[in-house]
Amino acid sequence: MGGFHSVPQDHRYRDFADKTGFSLEQIGNLHNRFKQLSHNEDTLRKDDLNKIPDLACNPIRAQIIEAFFDKRNFQSHGGGTVEEIGFEEFLTVMSYFRPPSLNMTEEQREELRRVKLRFLFNMHDTDNDGTITLEEYRHVVEELLSRSGALCRETAKGIADAAMLEVASISMGHMEPDEFYEGITFEHFLTILKGIEIESRMHIRFLNVDTTVLCK
């Protein structure tokens, strides 16, 4: 597989490896998958991801696909969405799901946690104003429960409200009755999700073996 590609490809791979931390085999596999999804074109569109049959039953499919096309996740400064992405952006988004390495200092863990939580935050904060408003949070919970039927829409609202109340209570502590809690800022988000060790949980296994032939 490696021999088929020309030398500039390997050079690019090494660049990517340095930037994202994947190994060369993993990058090769992901590239194959990218090519499979985009039908051998250079760029990937939203439709291509939409067509993945396994994703069809995922309740938050739309948000996941959006995250791939969200410029905030490309580790460059800028917001907004793009219509199509290249392999580099695909790899960058995938790199958010790398596991922590064995010998990490406490600081590095903290940094990794921030990066991953930032990704989650961006997924919730759809209008990019830096806060997750009640509406956005409600949307999140509704999407999560969207497969459970229309019965639960009211409960979804209630759950979102209770969660928001919890965040506000923990972060703000004391608020006057006429004050208004604008939304969850990134710092508050970090505080409330301190308990779930995100750096150990938000990762998937990137294989070194090519499995694109097996999966759709």
Next chain:
Amino acid sequence: MACRHLTHLACGWNGEVGRRLVTVTLLAVFLVGTVLPLGAASSPEITVGLNGDHTPHQPNNDHDDHASHNTTKKAFPVLSFDFERIGMPFEISLWVLLASLMKLGFHLTPRLSGIVPESCLLIVVGLLVGGLIKVVGQKPPVLESNLFFLCLLPPIILDAGYFLPIRPFTENMGTILIFAVVGTLWNAFFVGGALYGICQLEGVHLKNYDLLSCLLFGSIISAVDPVAVLAVFEEIHINELLHILVFGESLLNDAVTVVLYHLFEEFAGVGTVTMVDVLLGIVCFLVVSLGGILVGAIYGILAAFTSRFTSHTRVIEPLFVFLYSYMAYLSAEVFHLSGIMALIACGVVMRPYVEANISHKSHTTIKYFLKMWSSVSETLIFIFLGVSTVAGDHNWNWTFVTSTVLLSLVARVLGVVGLTFVINKFRIVKLTTKDQFIIAYGGLRGAIAFSLGYLLDKVHFPMRDMFLTAIITVIFFTVFVQGMTIRPLVDLLAVKKKQETKRSINEEIHTQFLDHLLTGIEDICGHYGHHHWKDKMNRFNKKYVKKCLIAGERSKEPQLIAFYHKMEMKHAIELVESGGNVKLPSALPSTVSMQNIQPKKLQERALPQIPKGREEEIRKILRTNLQKTRQRLQSYNRHTLVVDPYEDGWNEVLLKRKKINQMSNYLTVPAGPPESPTLARARLSSDPQAWSMKPDSDGVPAIKVDLASPQSPPDSVNITDEFGKRSGPPAGGGEEGGLVMKRPHPPPSLSVTAATKEEKGGRRQQQQPEEDEEGRDPQRLMRCLSDPGPSAEEEEDEPFLP
């Protein structure tokens, strides 16, 4: 009586740890020691006449009595002493009482229990009791294997299996299995082989120990014991990962132990093990473990299915759980399958479905019964271990015993280090050296090893006594030395401890979100990983299995909602139990309330809905405790209520809800004018959260109450506005529009749906006749508030008066 003594001791002698302990011990021991010999000595029936005296130890009396029976008329025995009849149950009760008193005593001495783990103290007590019995002249009882395996072990395992934390267990399943299977095999062969080598040495005089006996011994001694691990690890509060690794290993290695034990026991007499036997052994292992799990799963499903129909007989619900689990254990033991794995599988399989079906009280009952039985069992096991040490015939051989202890330690360390090296290649979150040390150090041996050794047939295994001595020594060493030192070591090495935080709703939302996110990313990545299969199983579970095993509409409840309802229920109970003085759930004094979050301009007031079953439970709980809050309610001026949003308004809203719920097709009168706006504002403004009904059919009257903080005059204006809207057409879907009283037309289905919902206690029937009520009636509300009794609804069936 003894208990009172103990409490007096506790109060009076604060700080005199040693004296207290000794007194407690002596009391209980005296209690036991005096009666047990009496019971043990078989005594014929002894009667005490009005004028007679007796001695229990003279069987000659018997003949005299019999003789005198025929010849002279004895005085009518007013008081007789007949111990034999109740001897056995009395003895058992006495032992259990002793165990419980010991437990009580240890917790009254915090300094001692801080240093020494409970298991050590209990073994010491056992030694004392055994010594006492021996001194008196009786033969102390030994821990019989049948008693142990059939009575003492199952409650502990069931308790462990039922409350097993599933998520960390399944996430680390690979690691646990490798430790359990490969680790135990390595231990068994290493210890057995090395011991054989040592026995062959000159000067040890143990040449008659053949290889198979040594291997058998190795297999007995190699298994990490769940009882000992639980007893020690429970107290050190180590982090979840390490706890589940060691504990999971101790549970799953049972299959290996069973197979090895039977294999070597079978062939120890014959003398050789061929390749075929080894292969058969491997097959046997698969059969034992998978068969055990299958048996457990079948019984688990049966239990879940049975619990679906118990809505009318709530009282015996816990019994089904216990019985099915015990049957699973026994059935597995019949076929020499792994009973422990069957029990674990049964508990794990049945738990999610049973918990969705049974009532809250049954859940509490199950929890406390399991905890109680497992606690008593554990105590008894350790005490009996001590007694058995004194009782048994020992054959002490320095070489054998010390080499056993050393070899088991060495084997454990080598095994853990070697396996971790291999495992870390596949794990994403790797095990550090500290983790490895704790895992190796936490491999305690316990009563299972002793019982297995005790089961050995003395004829085939003449060296049984030496084995038992060595086993007991190893157990003592691991429990005392390792058990006592593990806590300071954990502190010394700064191993991560368990986080005591409660699960918050945010964490739950994000855990679910993360699950779906990772599954999606895996799908995009193109490989079927851990998350993909877990997701598939969840979907299968939701689609097919839940429908069969969970009653009613709970089968469709998503996990997030179930969690949310559970949390709300817990808060309601907390509120009631503390008489309305409970702090905010966030445990921070906070004035933040829903009002601060809701943007003012939006009219919508979303409310959580709960299905009727939950409502019923919450209502019942609150109603039975309404008395406490009633006084407070009436003494408050609502306008100046304190900040606690979970206060009094809760229950009255629920009561109001209940009234409106019962509105059926008899409601033809539109809602009359409400009470004075002030009252309405006041009442509603104190509502923390109100439950609206599930709009499962069109036109169900849905009342949504403003989620407002206690002081919210601005909001109350909105309320009265919406009152005006009330008689208008119902808002679409009933979601928007805040206080909307939807009463379009009497839905004929309403009473049916109300009545057919599976409810506890038949409340439905009582509430049916209270039609045409308008919850808005202030007098009615006051009346229902003033009458907290369970029969409140029956009086409320007057026709609605506008």
